[in-house]
Amino acid sequence: MFRLEWTRTWLAVILGVALGWEAAAGSDVSGSRPNILLMLADDLGIGDVGCYGNRTIRTPNIDQLATDGVRLTQHLAAASMCTPSRAAFLTGRYPVRSGMVSSSGYRVLQWAAVSGGLPTNETTFAKILQEQGYATGLIGKWHLGLNCERAEDHCHHPLLHGFDHFFGMPLSMMGDCAPGGLSEKSARLQRRLESAAHVAALVALTLAAGAATHLLPRGAWAPAAGATLVAALLAAASHFLGALIVHADCFLMRGHDITQQPMRLALTMPLMLQDAVAFLRRHKEGPFLLVMSFLHVHTPLVTTGKFLGRSRHGLYGDNVEEMDWMVGQILDTLDAEGLTRSTLVYFASDHGGALEARMGSEQHGGWNGIYRGSKGMGGWEGGIRVPGIVRWPGVLPAGRVVHEPTSLMDVFPTVVELAGGQVPQDRVIDGRTLLPLLLGTASHSDHEFLLHYCESSLHAARWHQRQTGALWKVHYATPALRADSDACYGRLVCPCSGDGVLRHDPPLLFDLSRDPSEAHALTPDTEPLFHQVTERVARAVERHRRSLRPVPLQLDAWGNTWRPWLQPCCGRFPFCACDREGGGQ
Template sequence: MKPNKVLMLADDLGIGDIGCYGNNTISTPNIDQLAKEGVKLTQHIAAASLCTPSRAAFLTGRYPIRSGMASSNTYRALLWNAGSGGLPANETTFAQLLKQQGYTTGLVGKWHQGVNCHSVSDYCHHPLNHGFDYFYGMPFTLVNECQDNKPSNLYRDLQDDLWFYTELIFLAVFSVLTGKITGLTPVRWKATLCFALFGFLFFASWYSSFGFVQHWNCIMMRNYNVTEQPMKLERTTSLMLQEAVSFIQRNKKGPFLLIVSFLHVHIPLFLTERFLRKSKHGSYGDSVEEMDWLVGQILDTIDKEGLRNNTFTYFASDHGGHLEAQEGTIQQGGWNGIYKGGKGMGGWEGGIRVPGILRWPGMLRANSVVDEPTSLMDIYPTVADLAGAALPQDRIIDGKNLLPLLQHKVSHSDHEFMFHYCGSYLHAVRWHQKDNGALWKAHYVTPIFSSETSGACYGKGICPCFGEGVTHHDPPLLFDLSRDPSEVMPLSPANEPLFHAVLERIDKAVDEHRKTLTPVPQQMSVRNRMWKAWLQPCCGTFPFCWCDNKEDGTHTQTVN
């Protein structure tokens, strides 16, 4: 019988936030128990240090640069539900492969891979058009606008978009005044365009200044329908848990694939009363402990339904903890243990080395550890193999099947080289030299940041990938991660006899890798990432989008 798959993905969780990875200030008994019952990966690597590209790589088994989900501009993640960028329709997710093998597929939680392309109802990037039979969750991601009394994350970007549209209208007015537009009388054109210009500016300034961005991005959907606009954070946790539990119960005869994509522990941190001020690590620790409880509830459901032995279970984070997430002097982001850097910080380990835990009773050895390079992209060929699905032959799949490594049939990972991108810029490369156990890592570019613990990147917000906010290294910074996992002691020809030979081999691998890349449309180009009113999911009459239909068509039950 084909095993069920329950894949749980945290948001912005640091590898050092979990007990089984060394944390002694936050209680994570359920995740720790999962590790005791399964396999813990110590070198589990995300394909990007930011949400959108990392999740695209997870779903497709491919570096995000291959699908156009890696950006060459400053916008490295999708910014709006009403943008036109997203996971391209010609990409094949592992959900599609499993659906073809008879699996019922569901996604509960965060998506952040786009919604529409050309119209408000084409849903070209929507989960249901990427292999999922059922979706309940947030098509975007948490931002400060989703919680009252928080500083805006997106207001400046919206103002930039509005100014762009304003310029277009001014150009149209100018064209009328200079006689370059015909078809209507000059008086009618002038009146119409001037009215549109001033009406648009008045509306946009009023609408955005009162925080109505919340109604555009902070929404919940069930399949194609908006159910909450704006979402009610105080009940989001319970609703998502109910949906995950209900999906398992409805499909317990299997086989099924369920991805639970937590909104925890992305800022703004939201908590139910029972976990408020519970941890020793403030609101962030409380959020981690609430997420751990959610993991426990899902695992208990699997057990209660008699599915334990026939369910392949996985837990990971999409990338490292967000060092720069602060509220005043209070840290709101995660801890990446001994590893340098964090979310958005190029190829530093802290942004890409994440927890990875897998359980499949009777098939994977309990309480075992794999200390070999693995990737979130590896889940793609692994679950495909478990489902009896063939991998697509018309494209490169960068992930490797984990089963031989997890079952200790082989000693080494199939990954020899791993390429660490920041947007579409190659920042670092690791080389796993299997014959002697060395794990080399060369940094060609690194972001400038002033603090190992709080980030403090050049400028504001997430660290940039290029420009004045990065340092180019020639020769590259070289580390042996097997001896220096914290990346604090760069090697040189003086202290490493193999220095030049290692860099020469890595450079050759980079050349070979680049030959496999083909140009594709950038999904986060300025044109694609901009807010477009005609693509805005809306429950009601745009722009006054509002609804609260949490009971409409849902399958829920009370969870104690």
């Protein structure tokens, strides 16, 4: 009798759990106000992660996140570069709508001391959740601007865009932050300064020779001396440029205060992990929003000693494995504080891996799996298709895989809906809530079309033809690549326009459902639906263009040129140096 009752009891429990799970999976969770932890890697390739097919880099914590949650296989960045992609992530809007693009070759914000940045009239999901009573924090990379007119007006600062707490890097990790690292900025500028110094020196010699031989009046000695001084200053600037960049751009802030300038790179990861754990513990009563914006795995691939040499892929693989360990430490903190079941966790990358990041023969960028192209390459899949994982135990079905098109822009309406807020009605929001796909209550994505910009130029568009299941991709422009590799000629990052770009008329057409690697372009001869598809996509593009409104382009030269009066400085400019982080202990 006892055994029978025990069996009945457990059957009831199991049935109750099953029914409860089914109800949770199909129920409306809008306004349920979970804690929200969003983790965004920097330059991570979709092929670098185990649950997306990698078998040689160890990512057990990210893989377990996918096992326990929902994995998105067609998750897309709104741009293949940092600044515009992150602007779209925070606002739910194509970056061209907010002006977080350029028409002049500037792909990202170039310096900390520029006036461009995320406009104050843009609404981030952090701002809406802050209004809904969430404690909001951003730790790590920002790269969306700081100041407008003076060095401390903080008009683009994270604290003005809805975050209560900020600790991190206002610009971006760059190869230039580490002496002898892969230069993204100083090498090019040094060449320009050296050329200008040579010109000034030639002018000085010409004037001095003319004055000495009486071919020019004796008054030519004064401009000759001036040209000599200019040449000397330019040569000195070229020599010290690397150190100047490290101080100008590679620093840490807490709130509005600079606390380490320049950064002590070996301590940066421990400091940020320490701050993330402290934030979670401080706000464990909830609700909270934490955006953990990793500096990993962007060059210069700063990696602590215990991870060096552990992977089979050199420094890059070491850096990926360290980031995975950091993910594990943050998830362990949720467990330790009893927050796991009340927290929605999201993991993604801001765009694809950088195939062109190399130091000699060693690859310092990621792997994008079967997908063509990489970071900076307009609309090719390798630059925009990224990992996307969402976990919420007890609500989202574990192990679910979604093959529908989704976007980083979808995070905006998703978290706003969960927090009980309202998506703004005074502007176009391009993101669509992920909840029906995550819960399994919808079979198809709300994205019939998704557009792929390169700066302000539309390079490609995709059409998800739901009736047939076909996924069409149309390319209007692609970067001109070298014949011997997937790299652009003489560039670290491909251009969006000009001589380095191929224009396609008629456009290139691919069926990603049959050819996800974009290896075989279709033609009217090989695809009977060629004209029907390209015309359908063209109408959608035209409809999108009619929805755009003129806005100032924040990344153009006017807003993206270094200005000394905007330089954030810990101390008296130009002697900017301090360390208030206490050695990371």
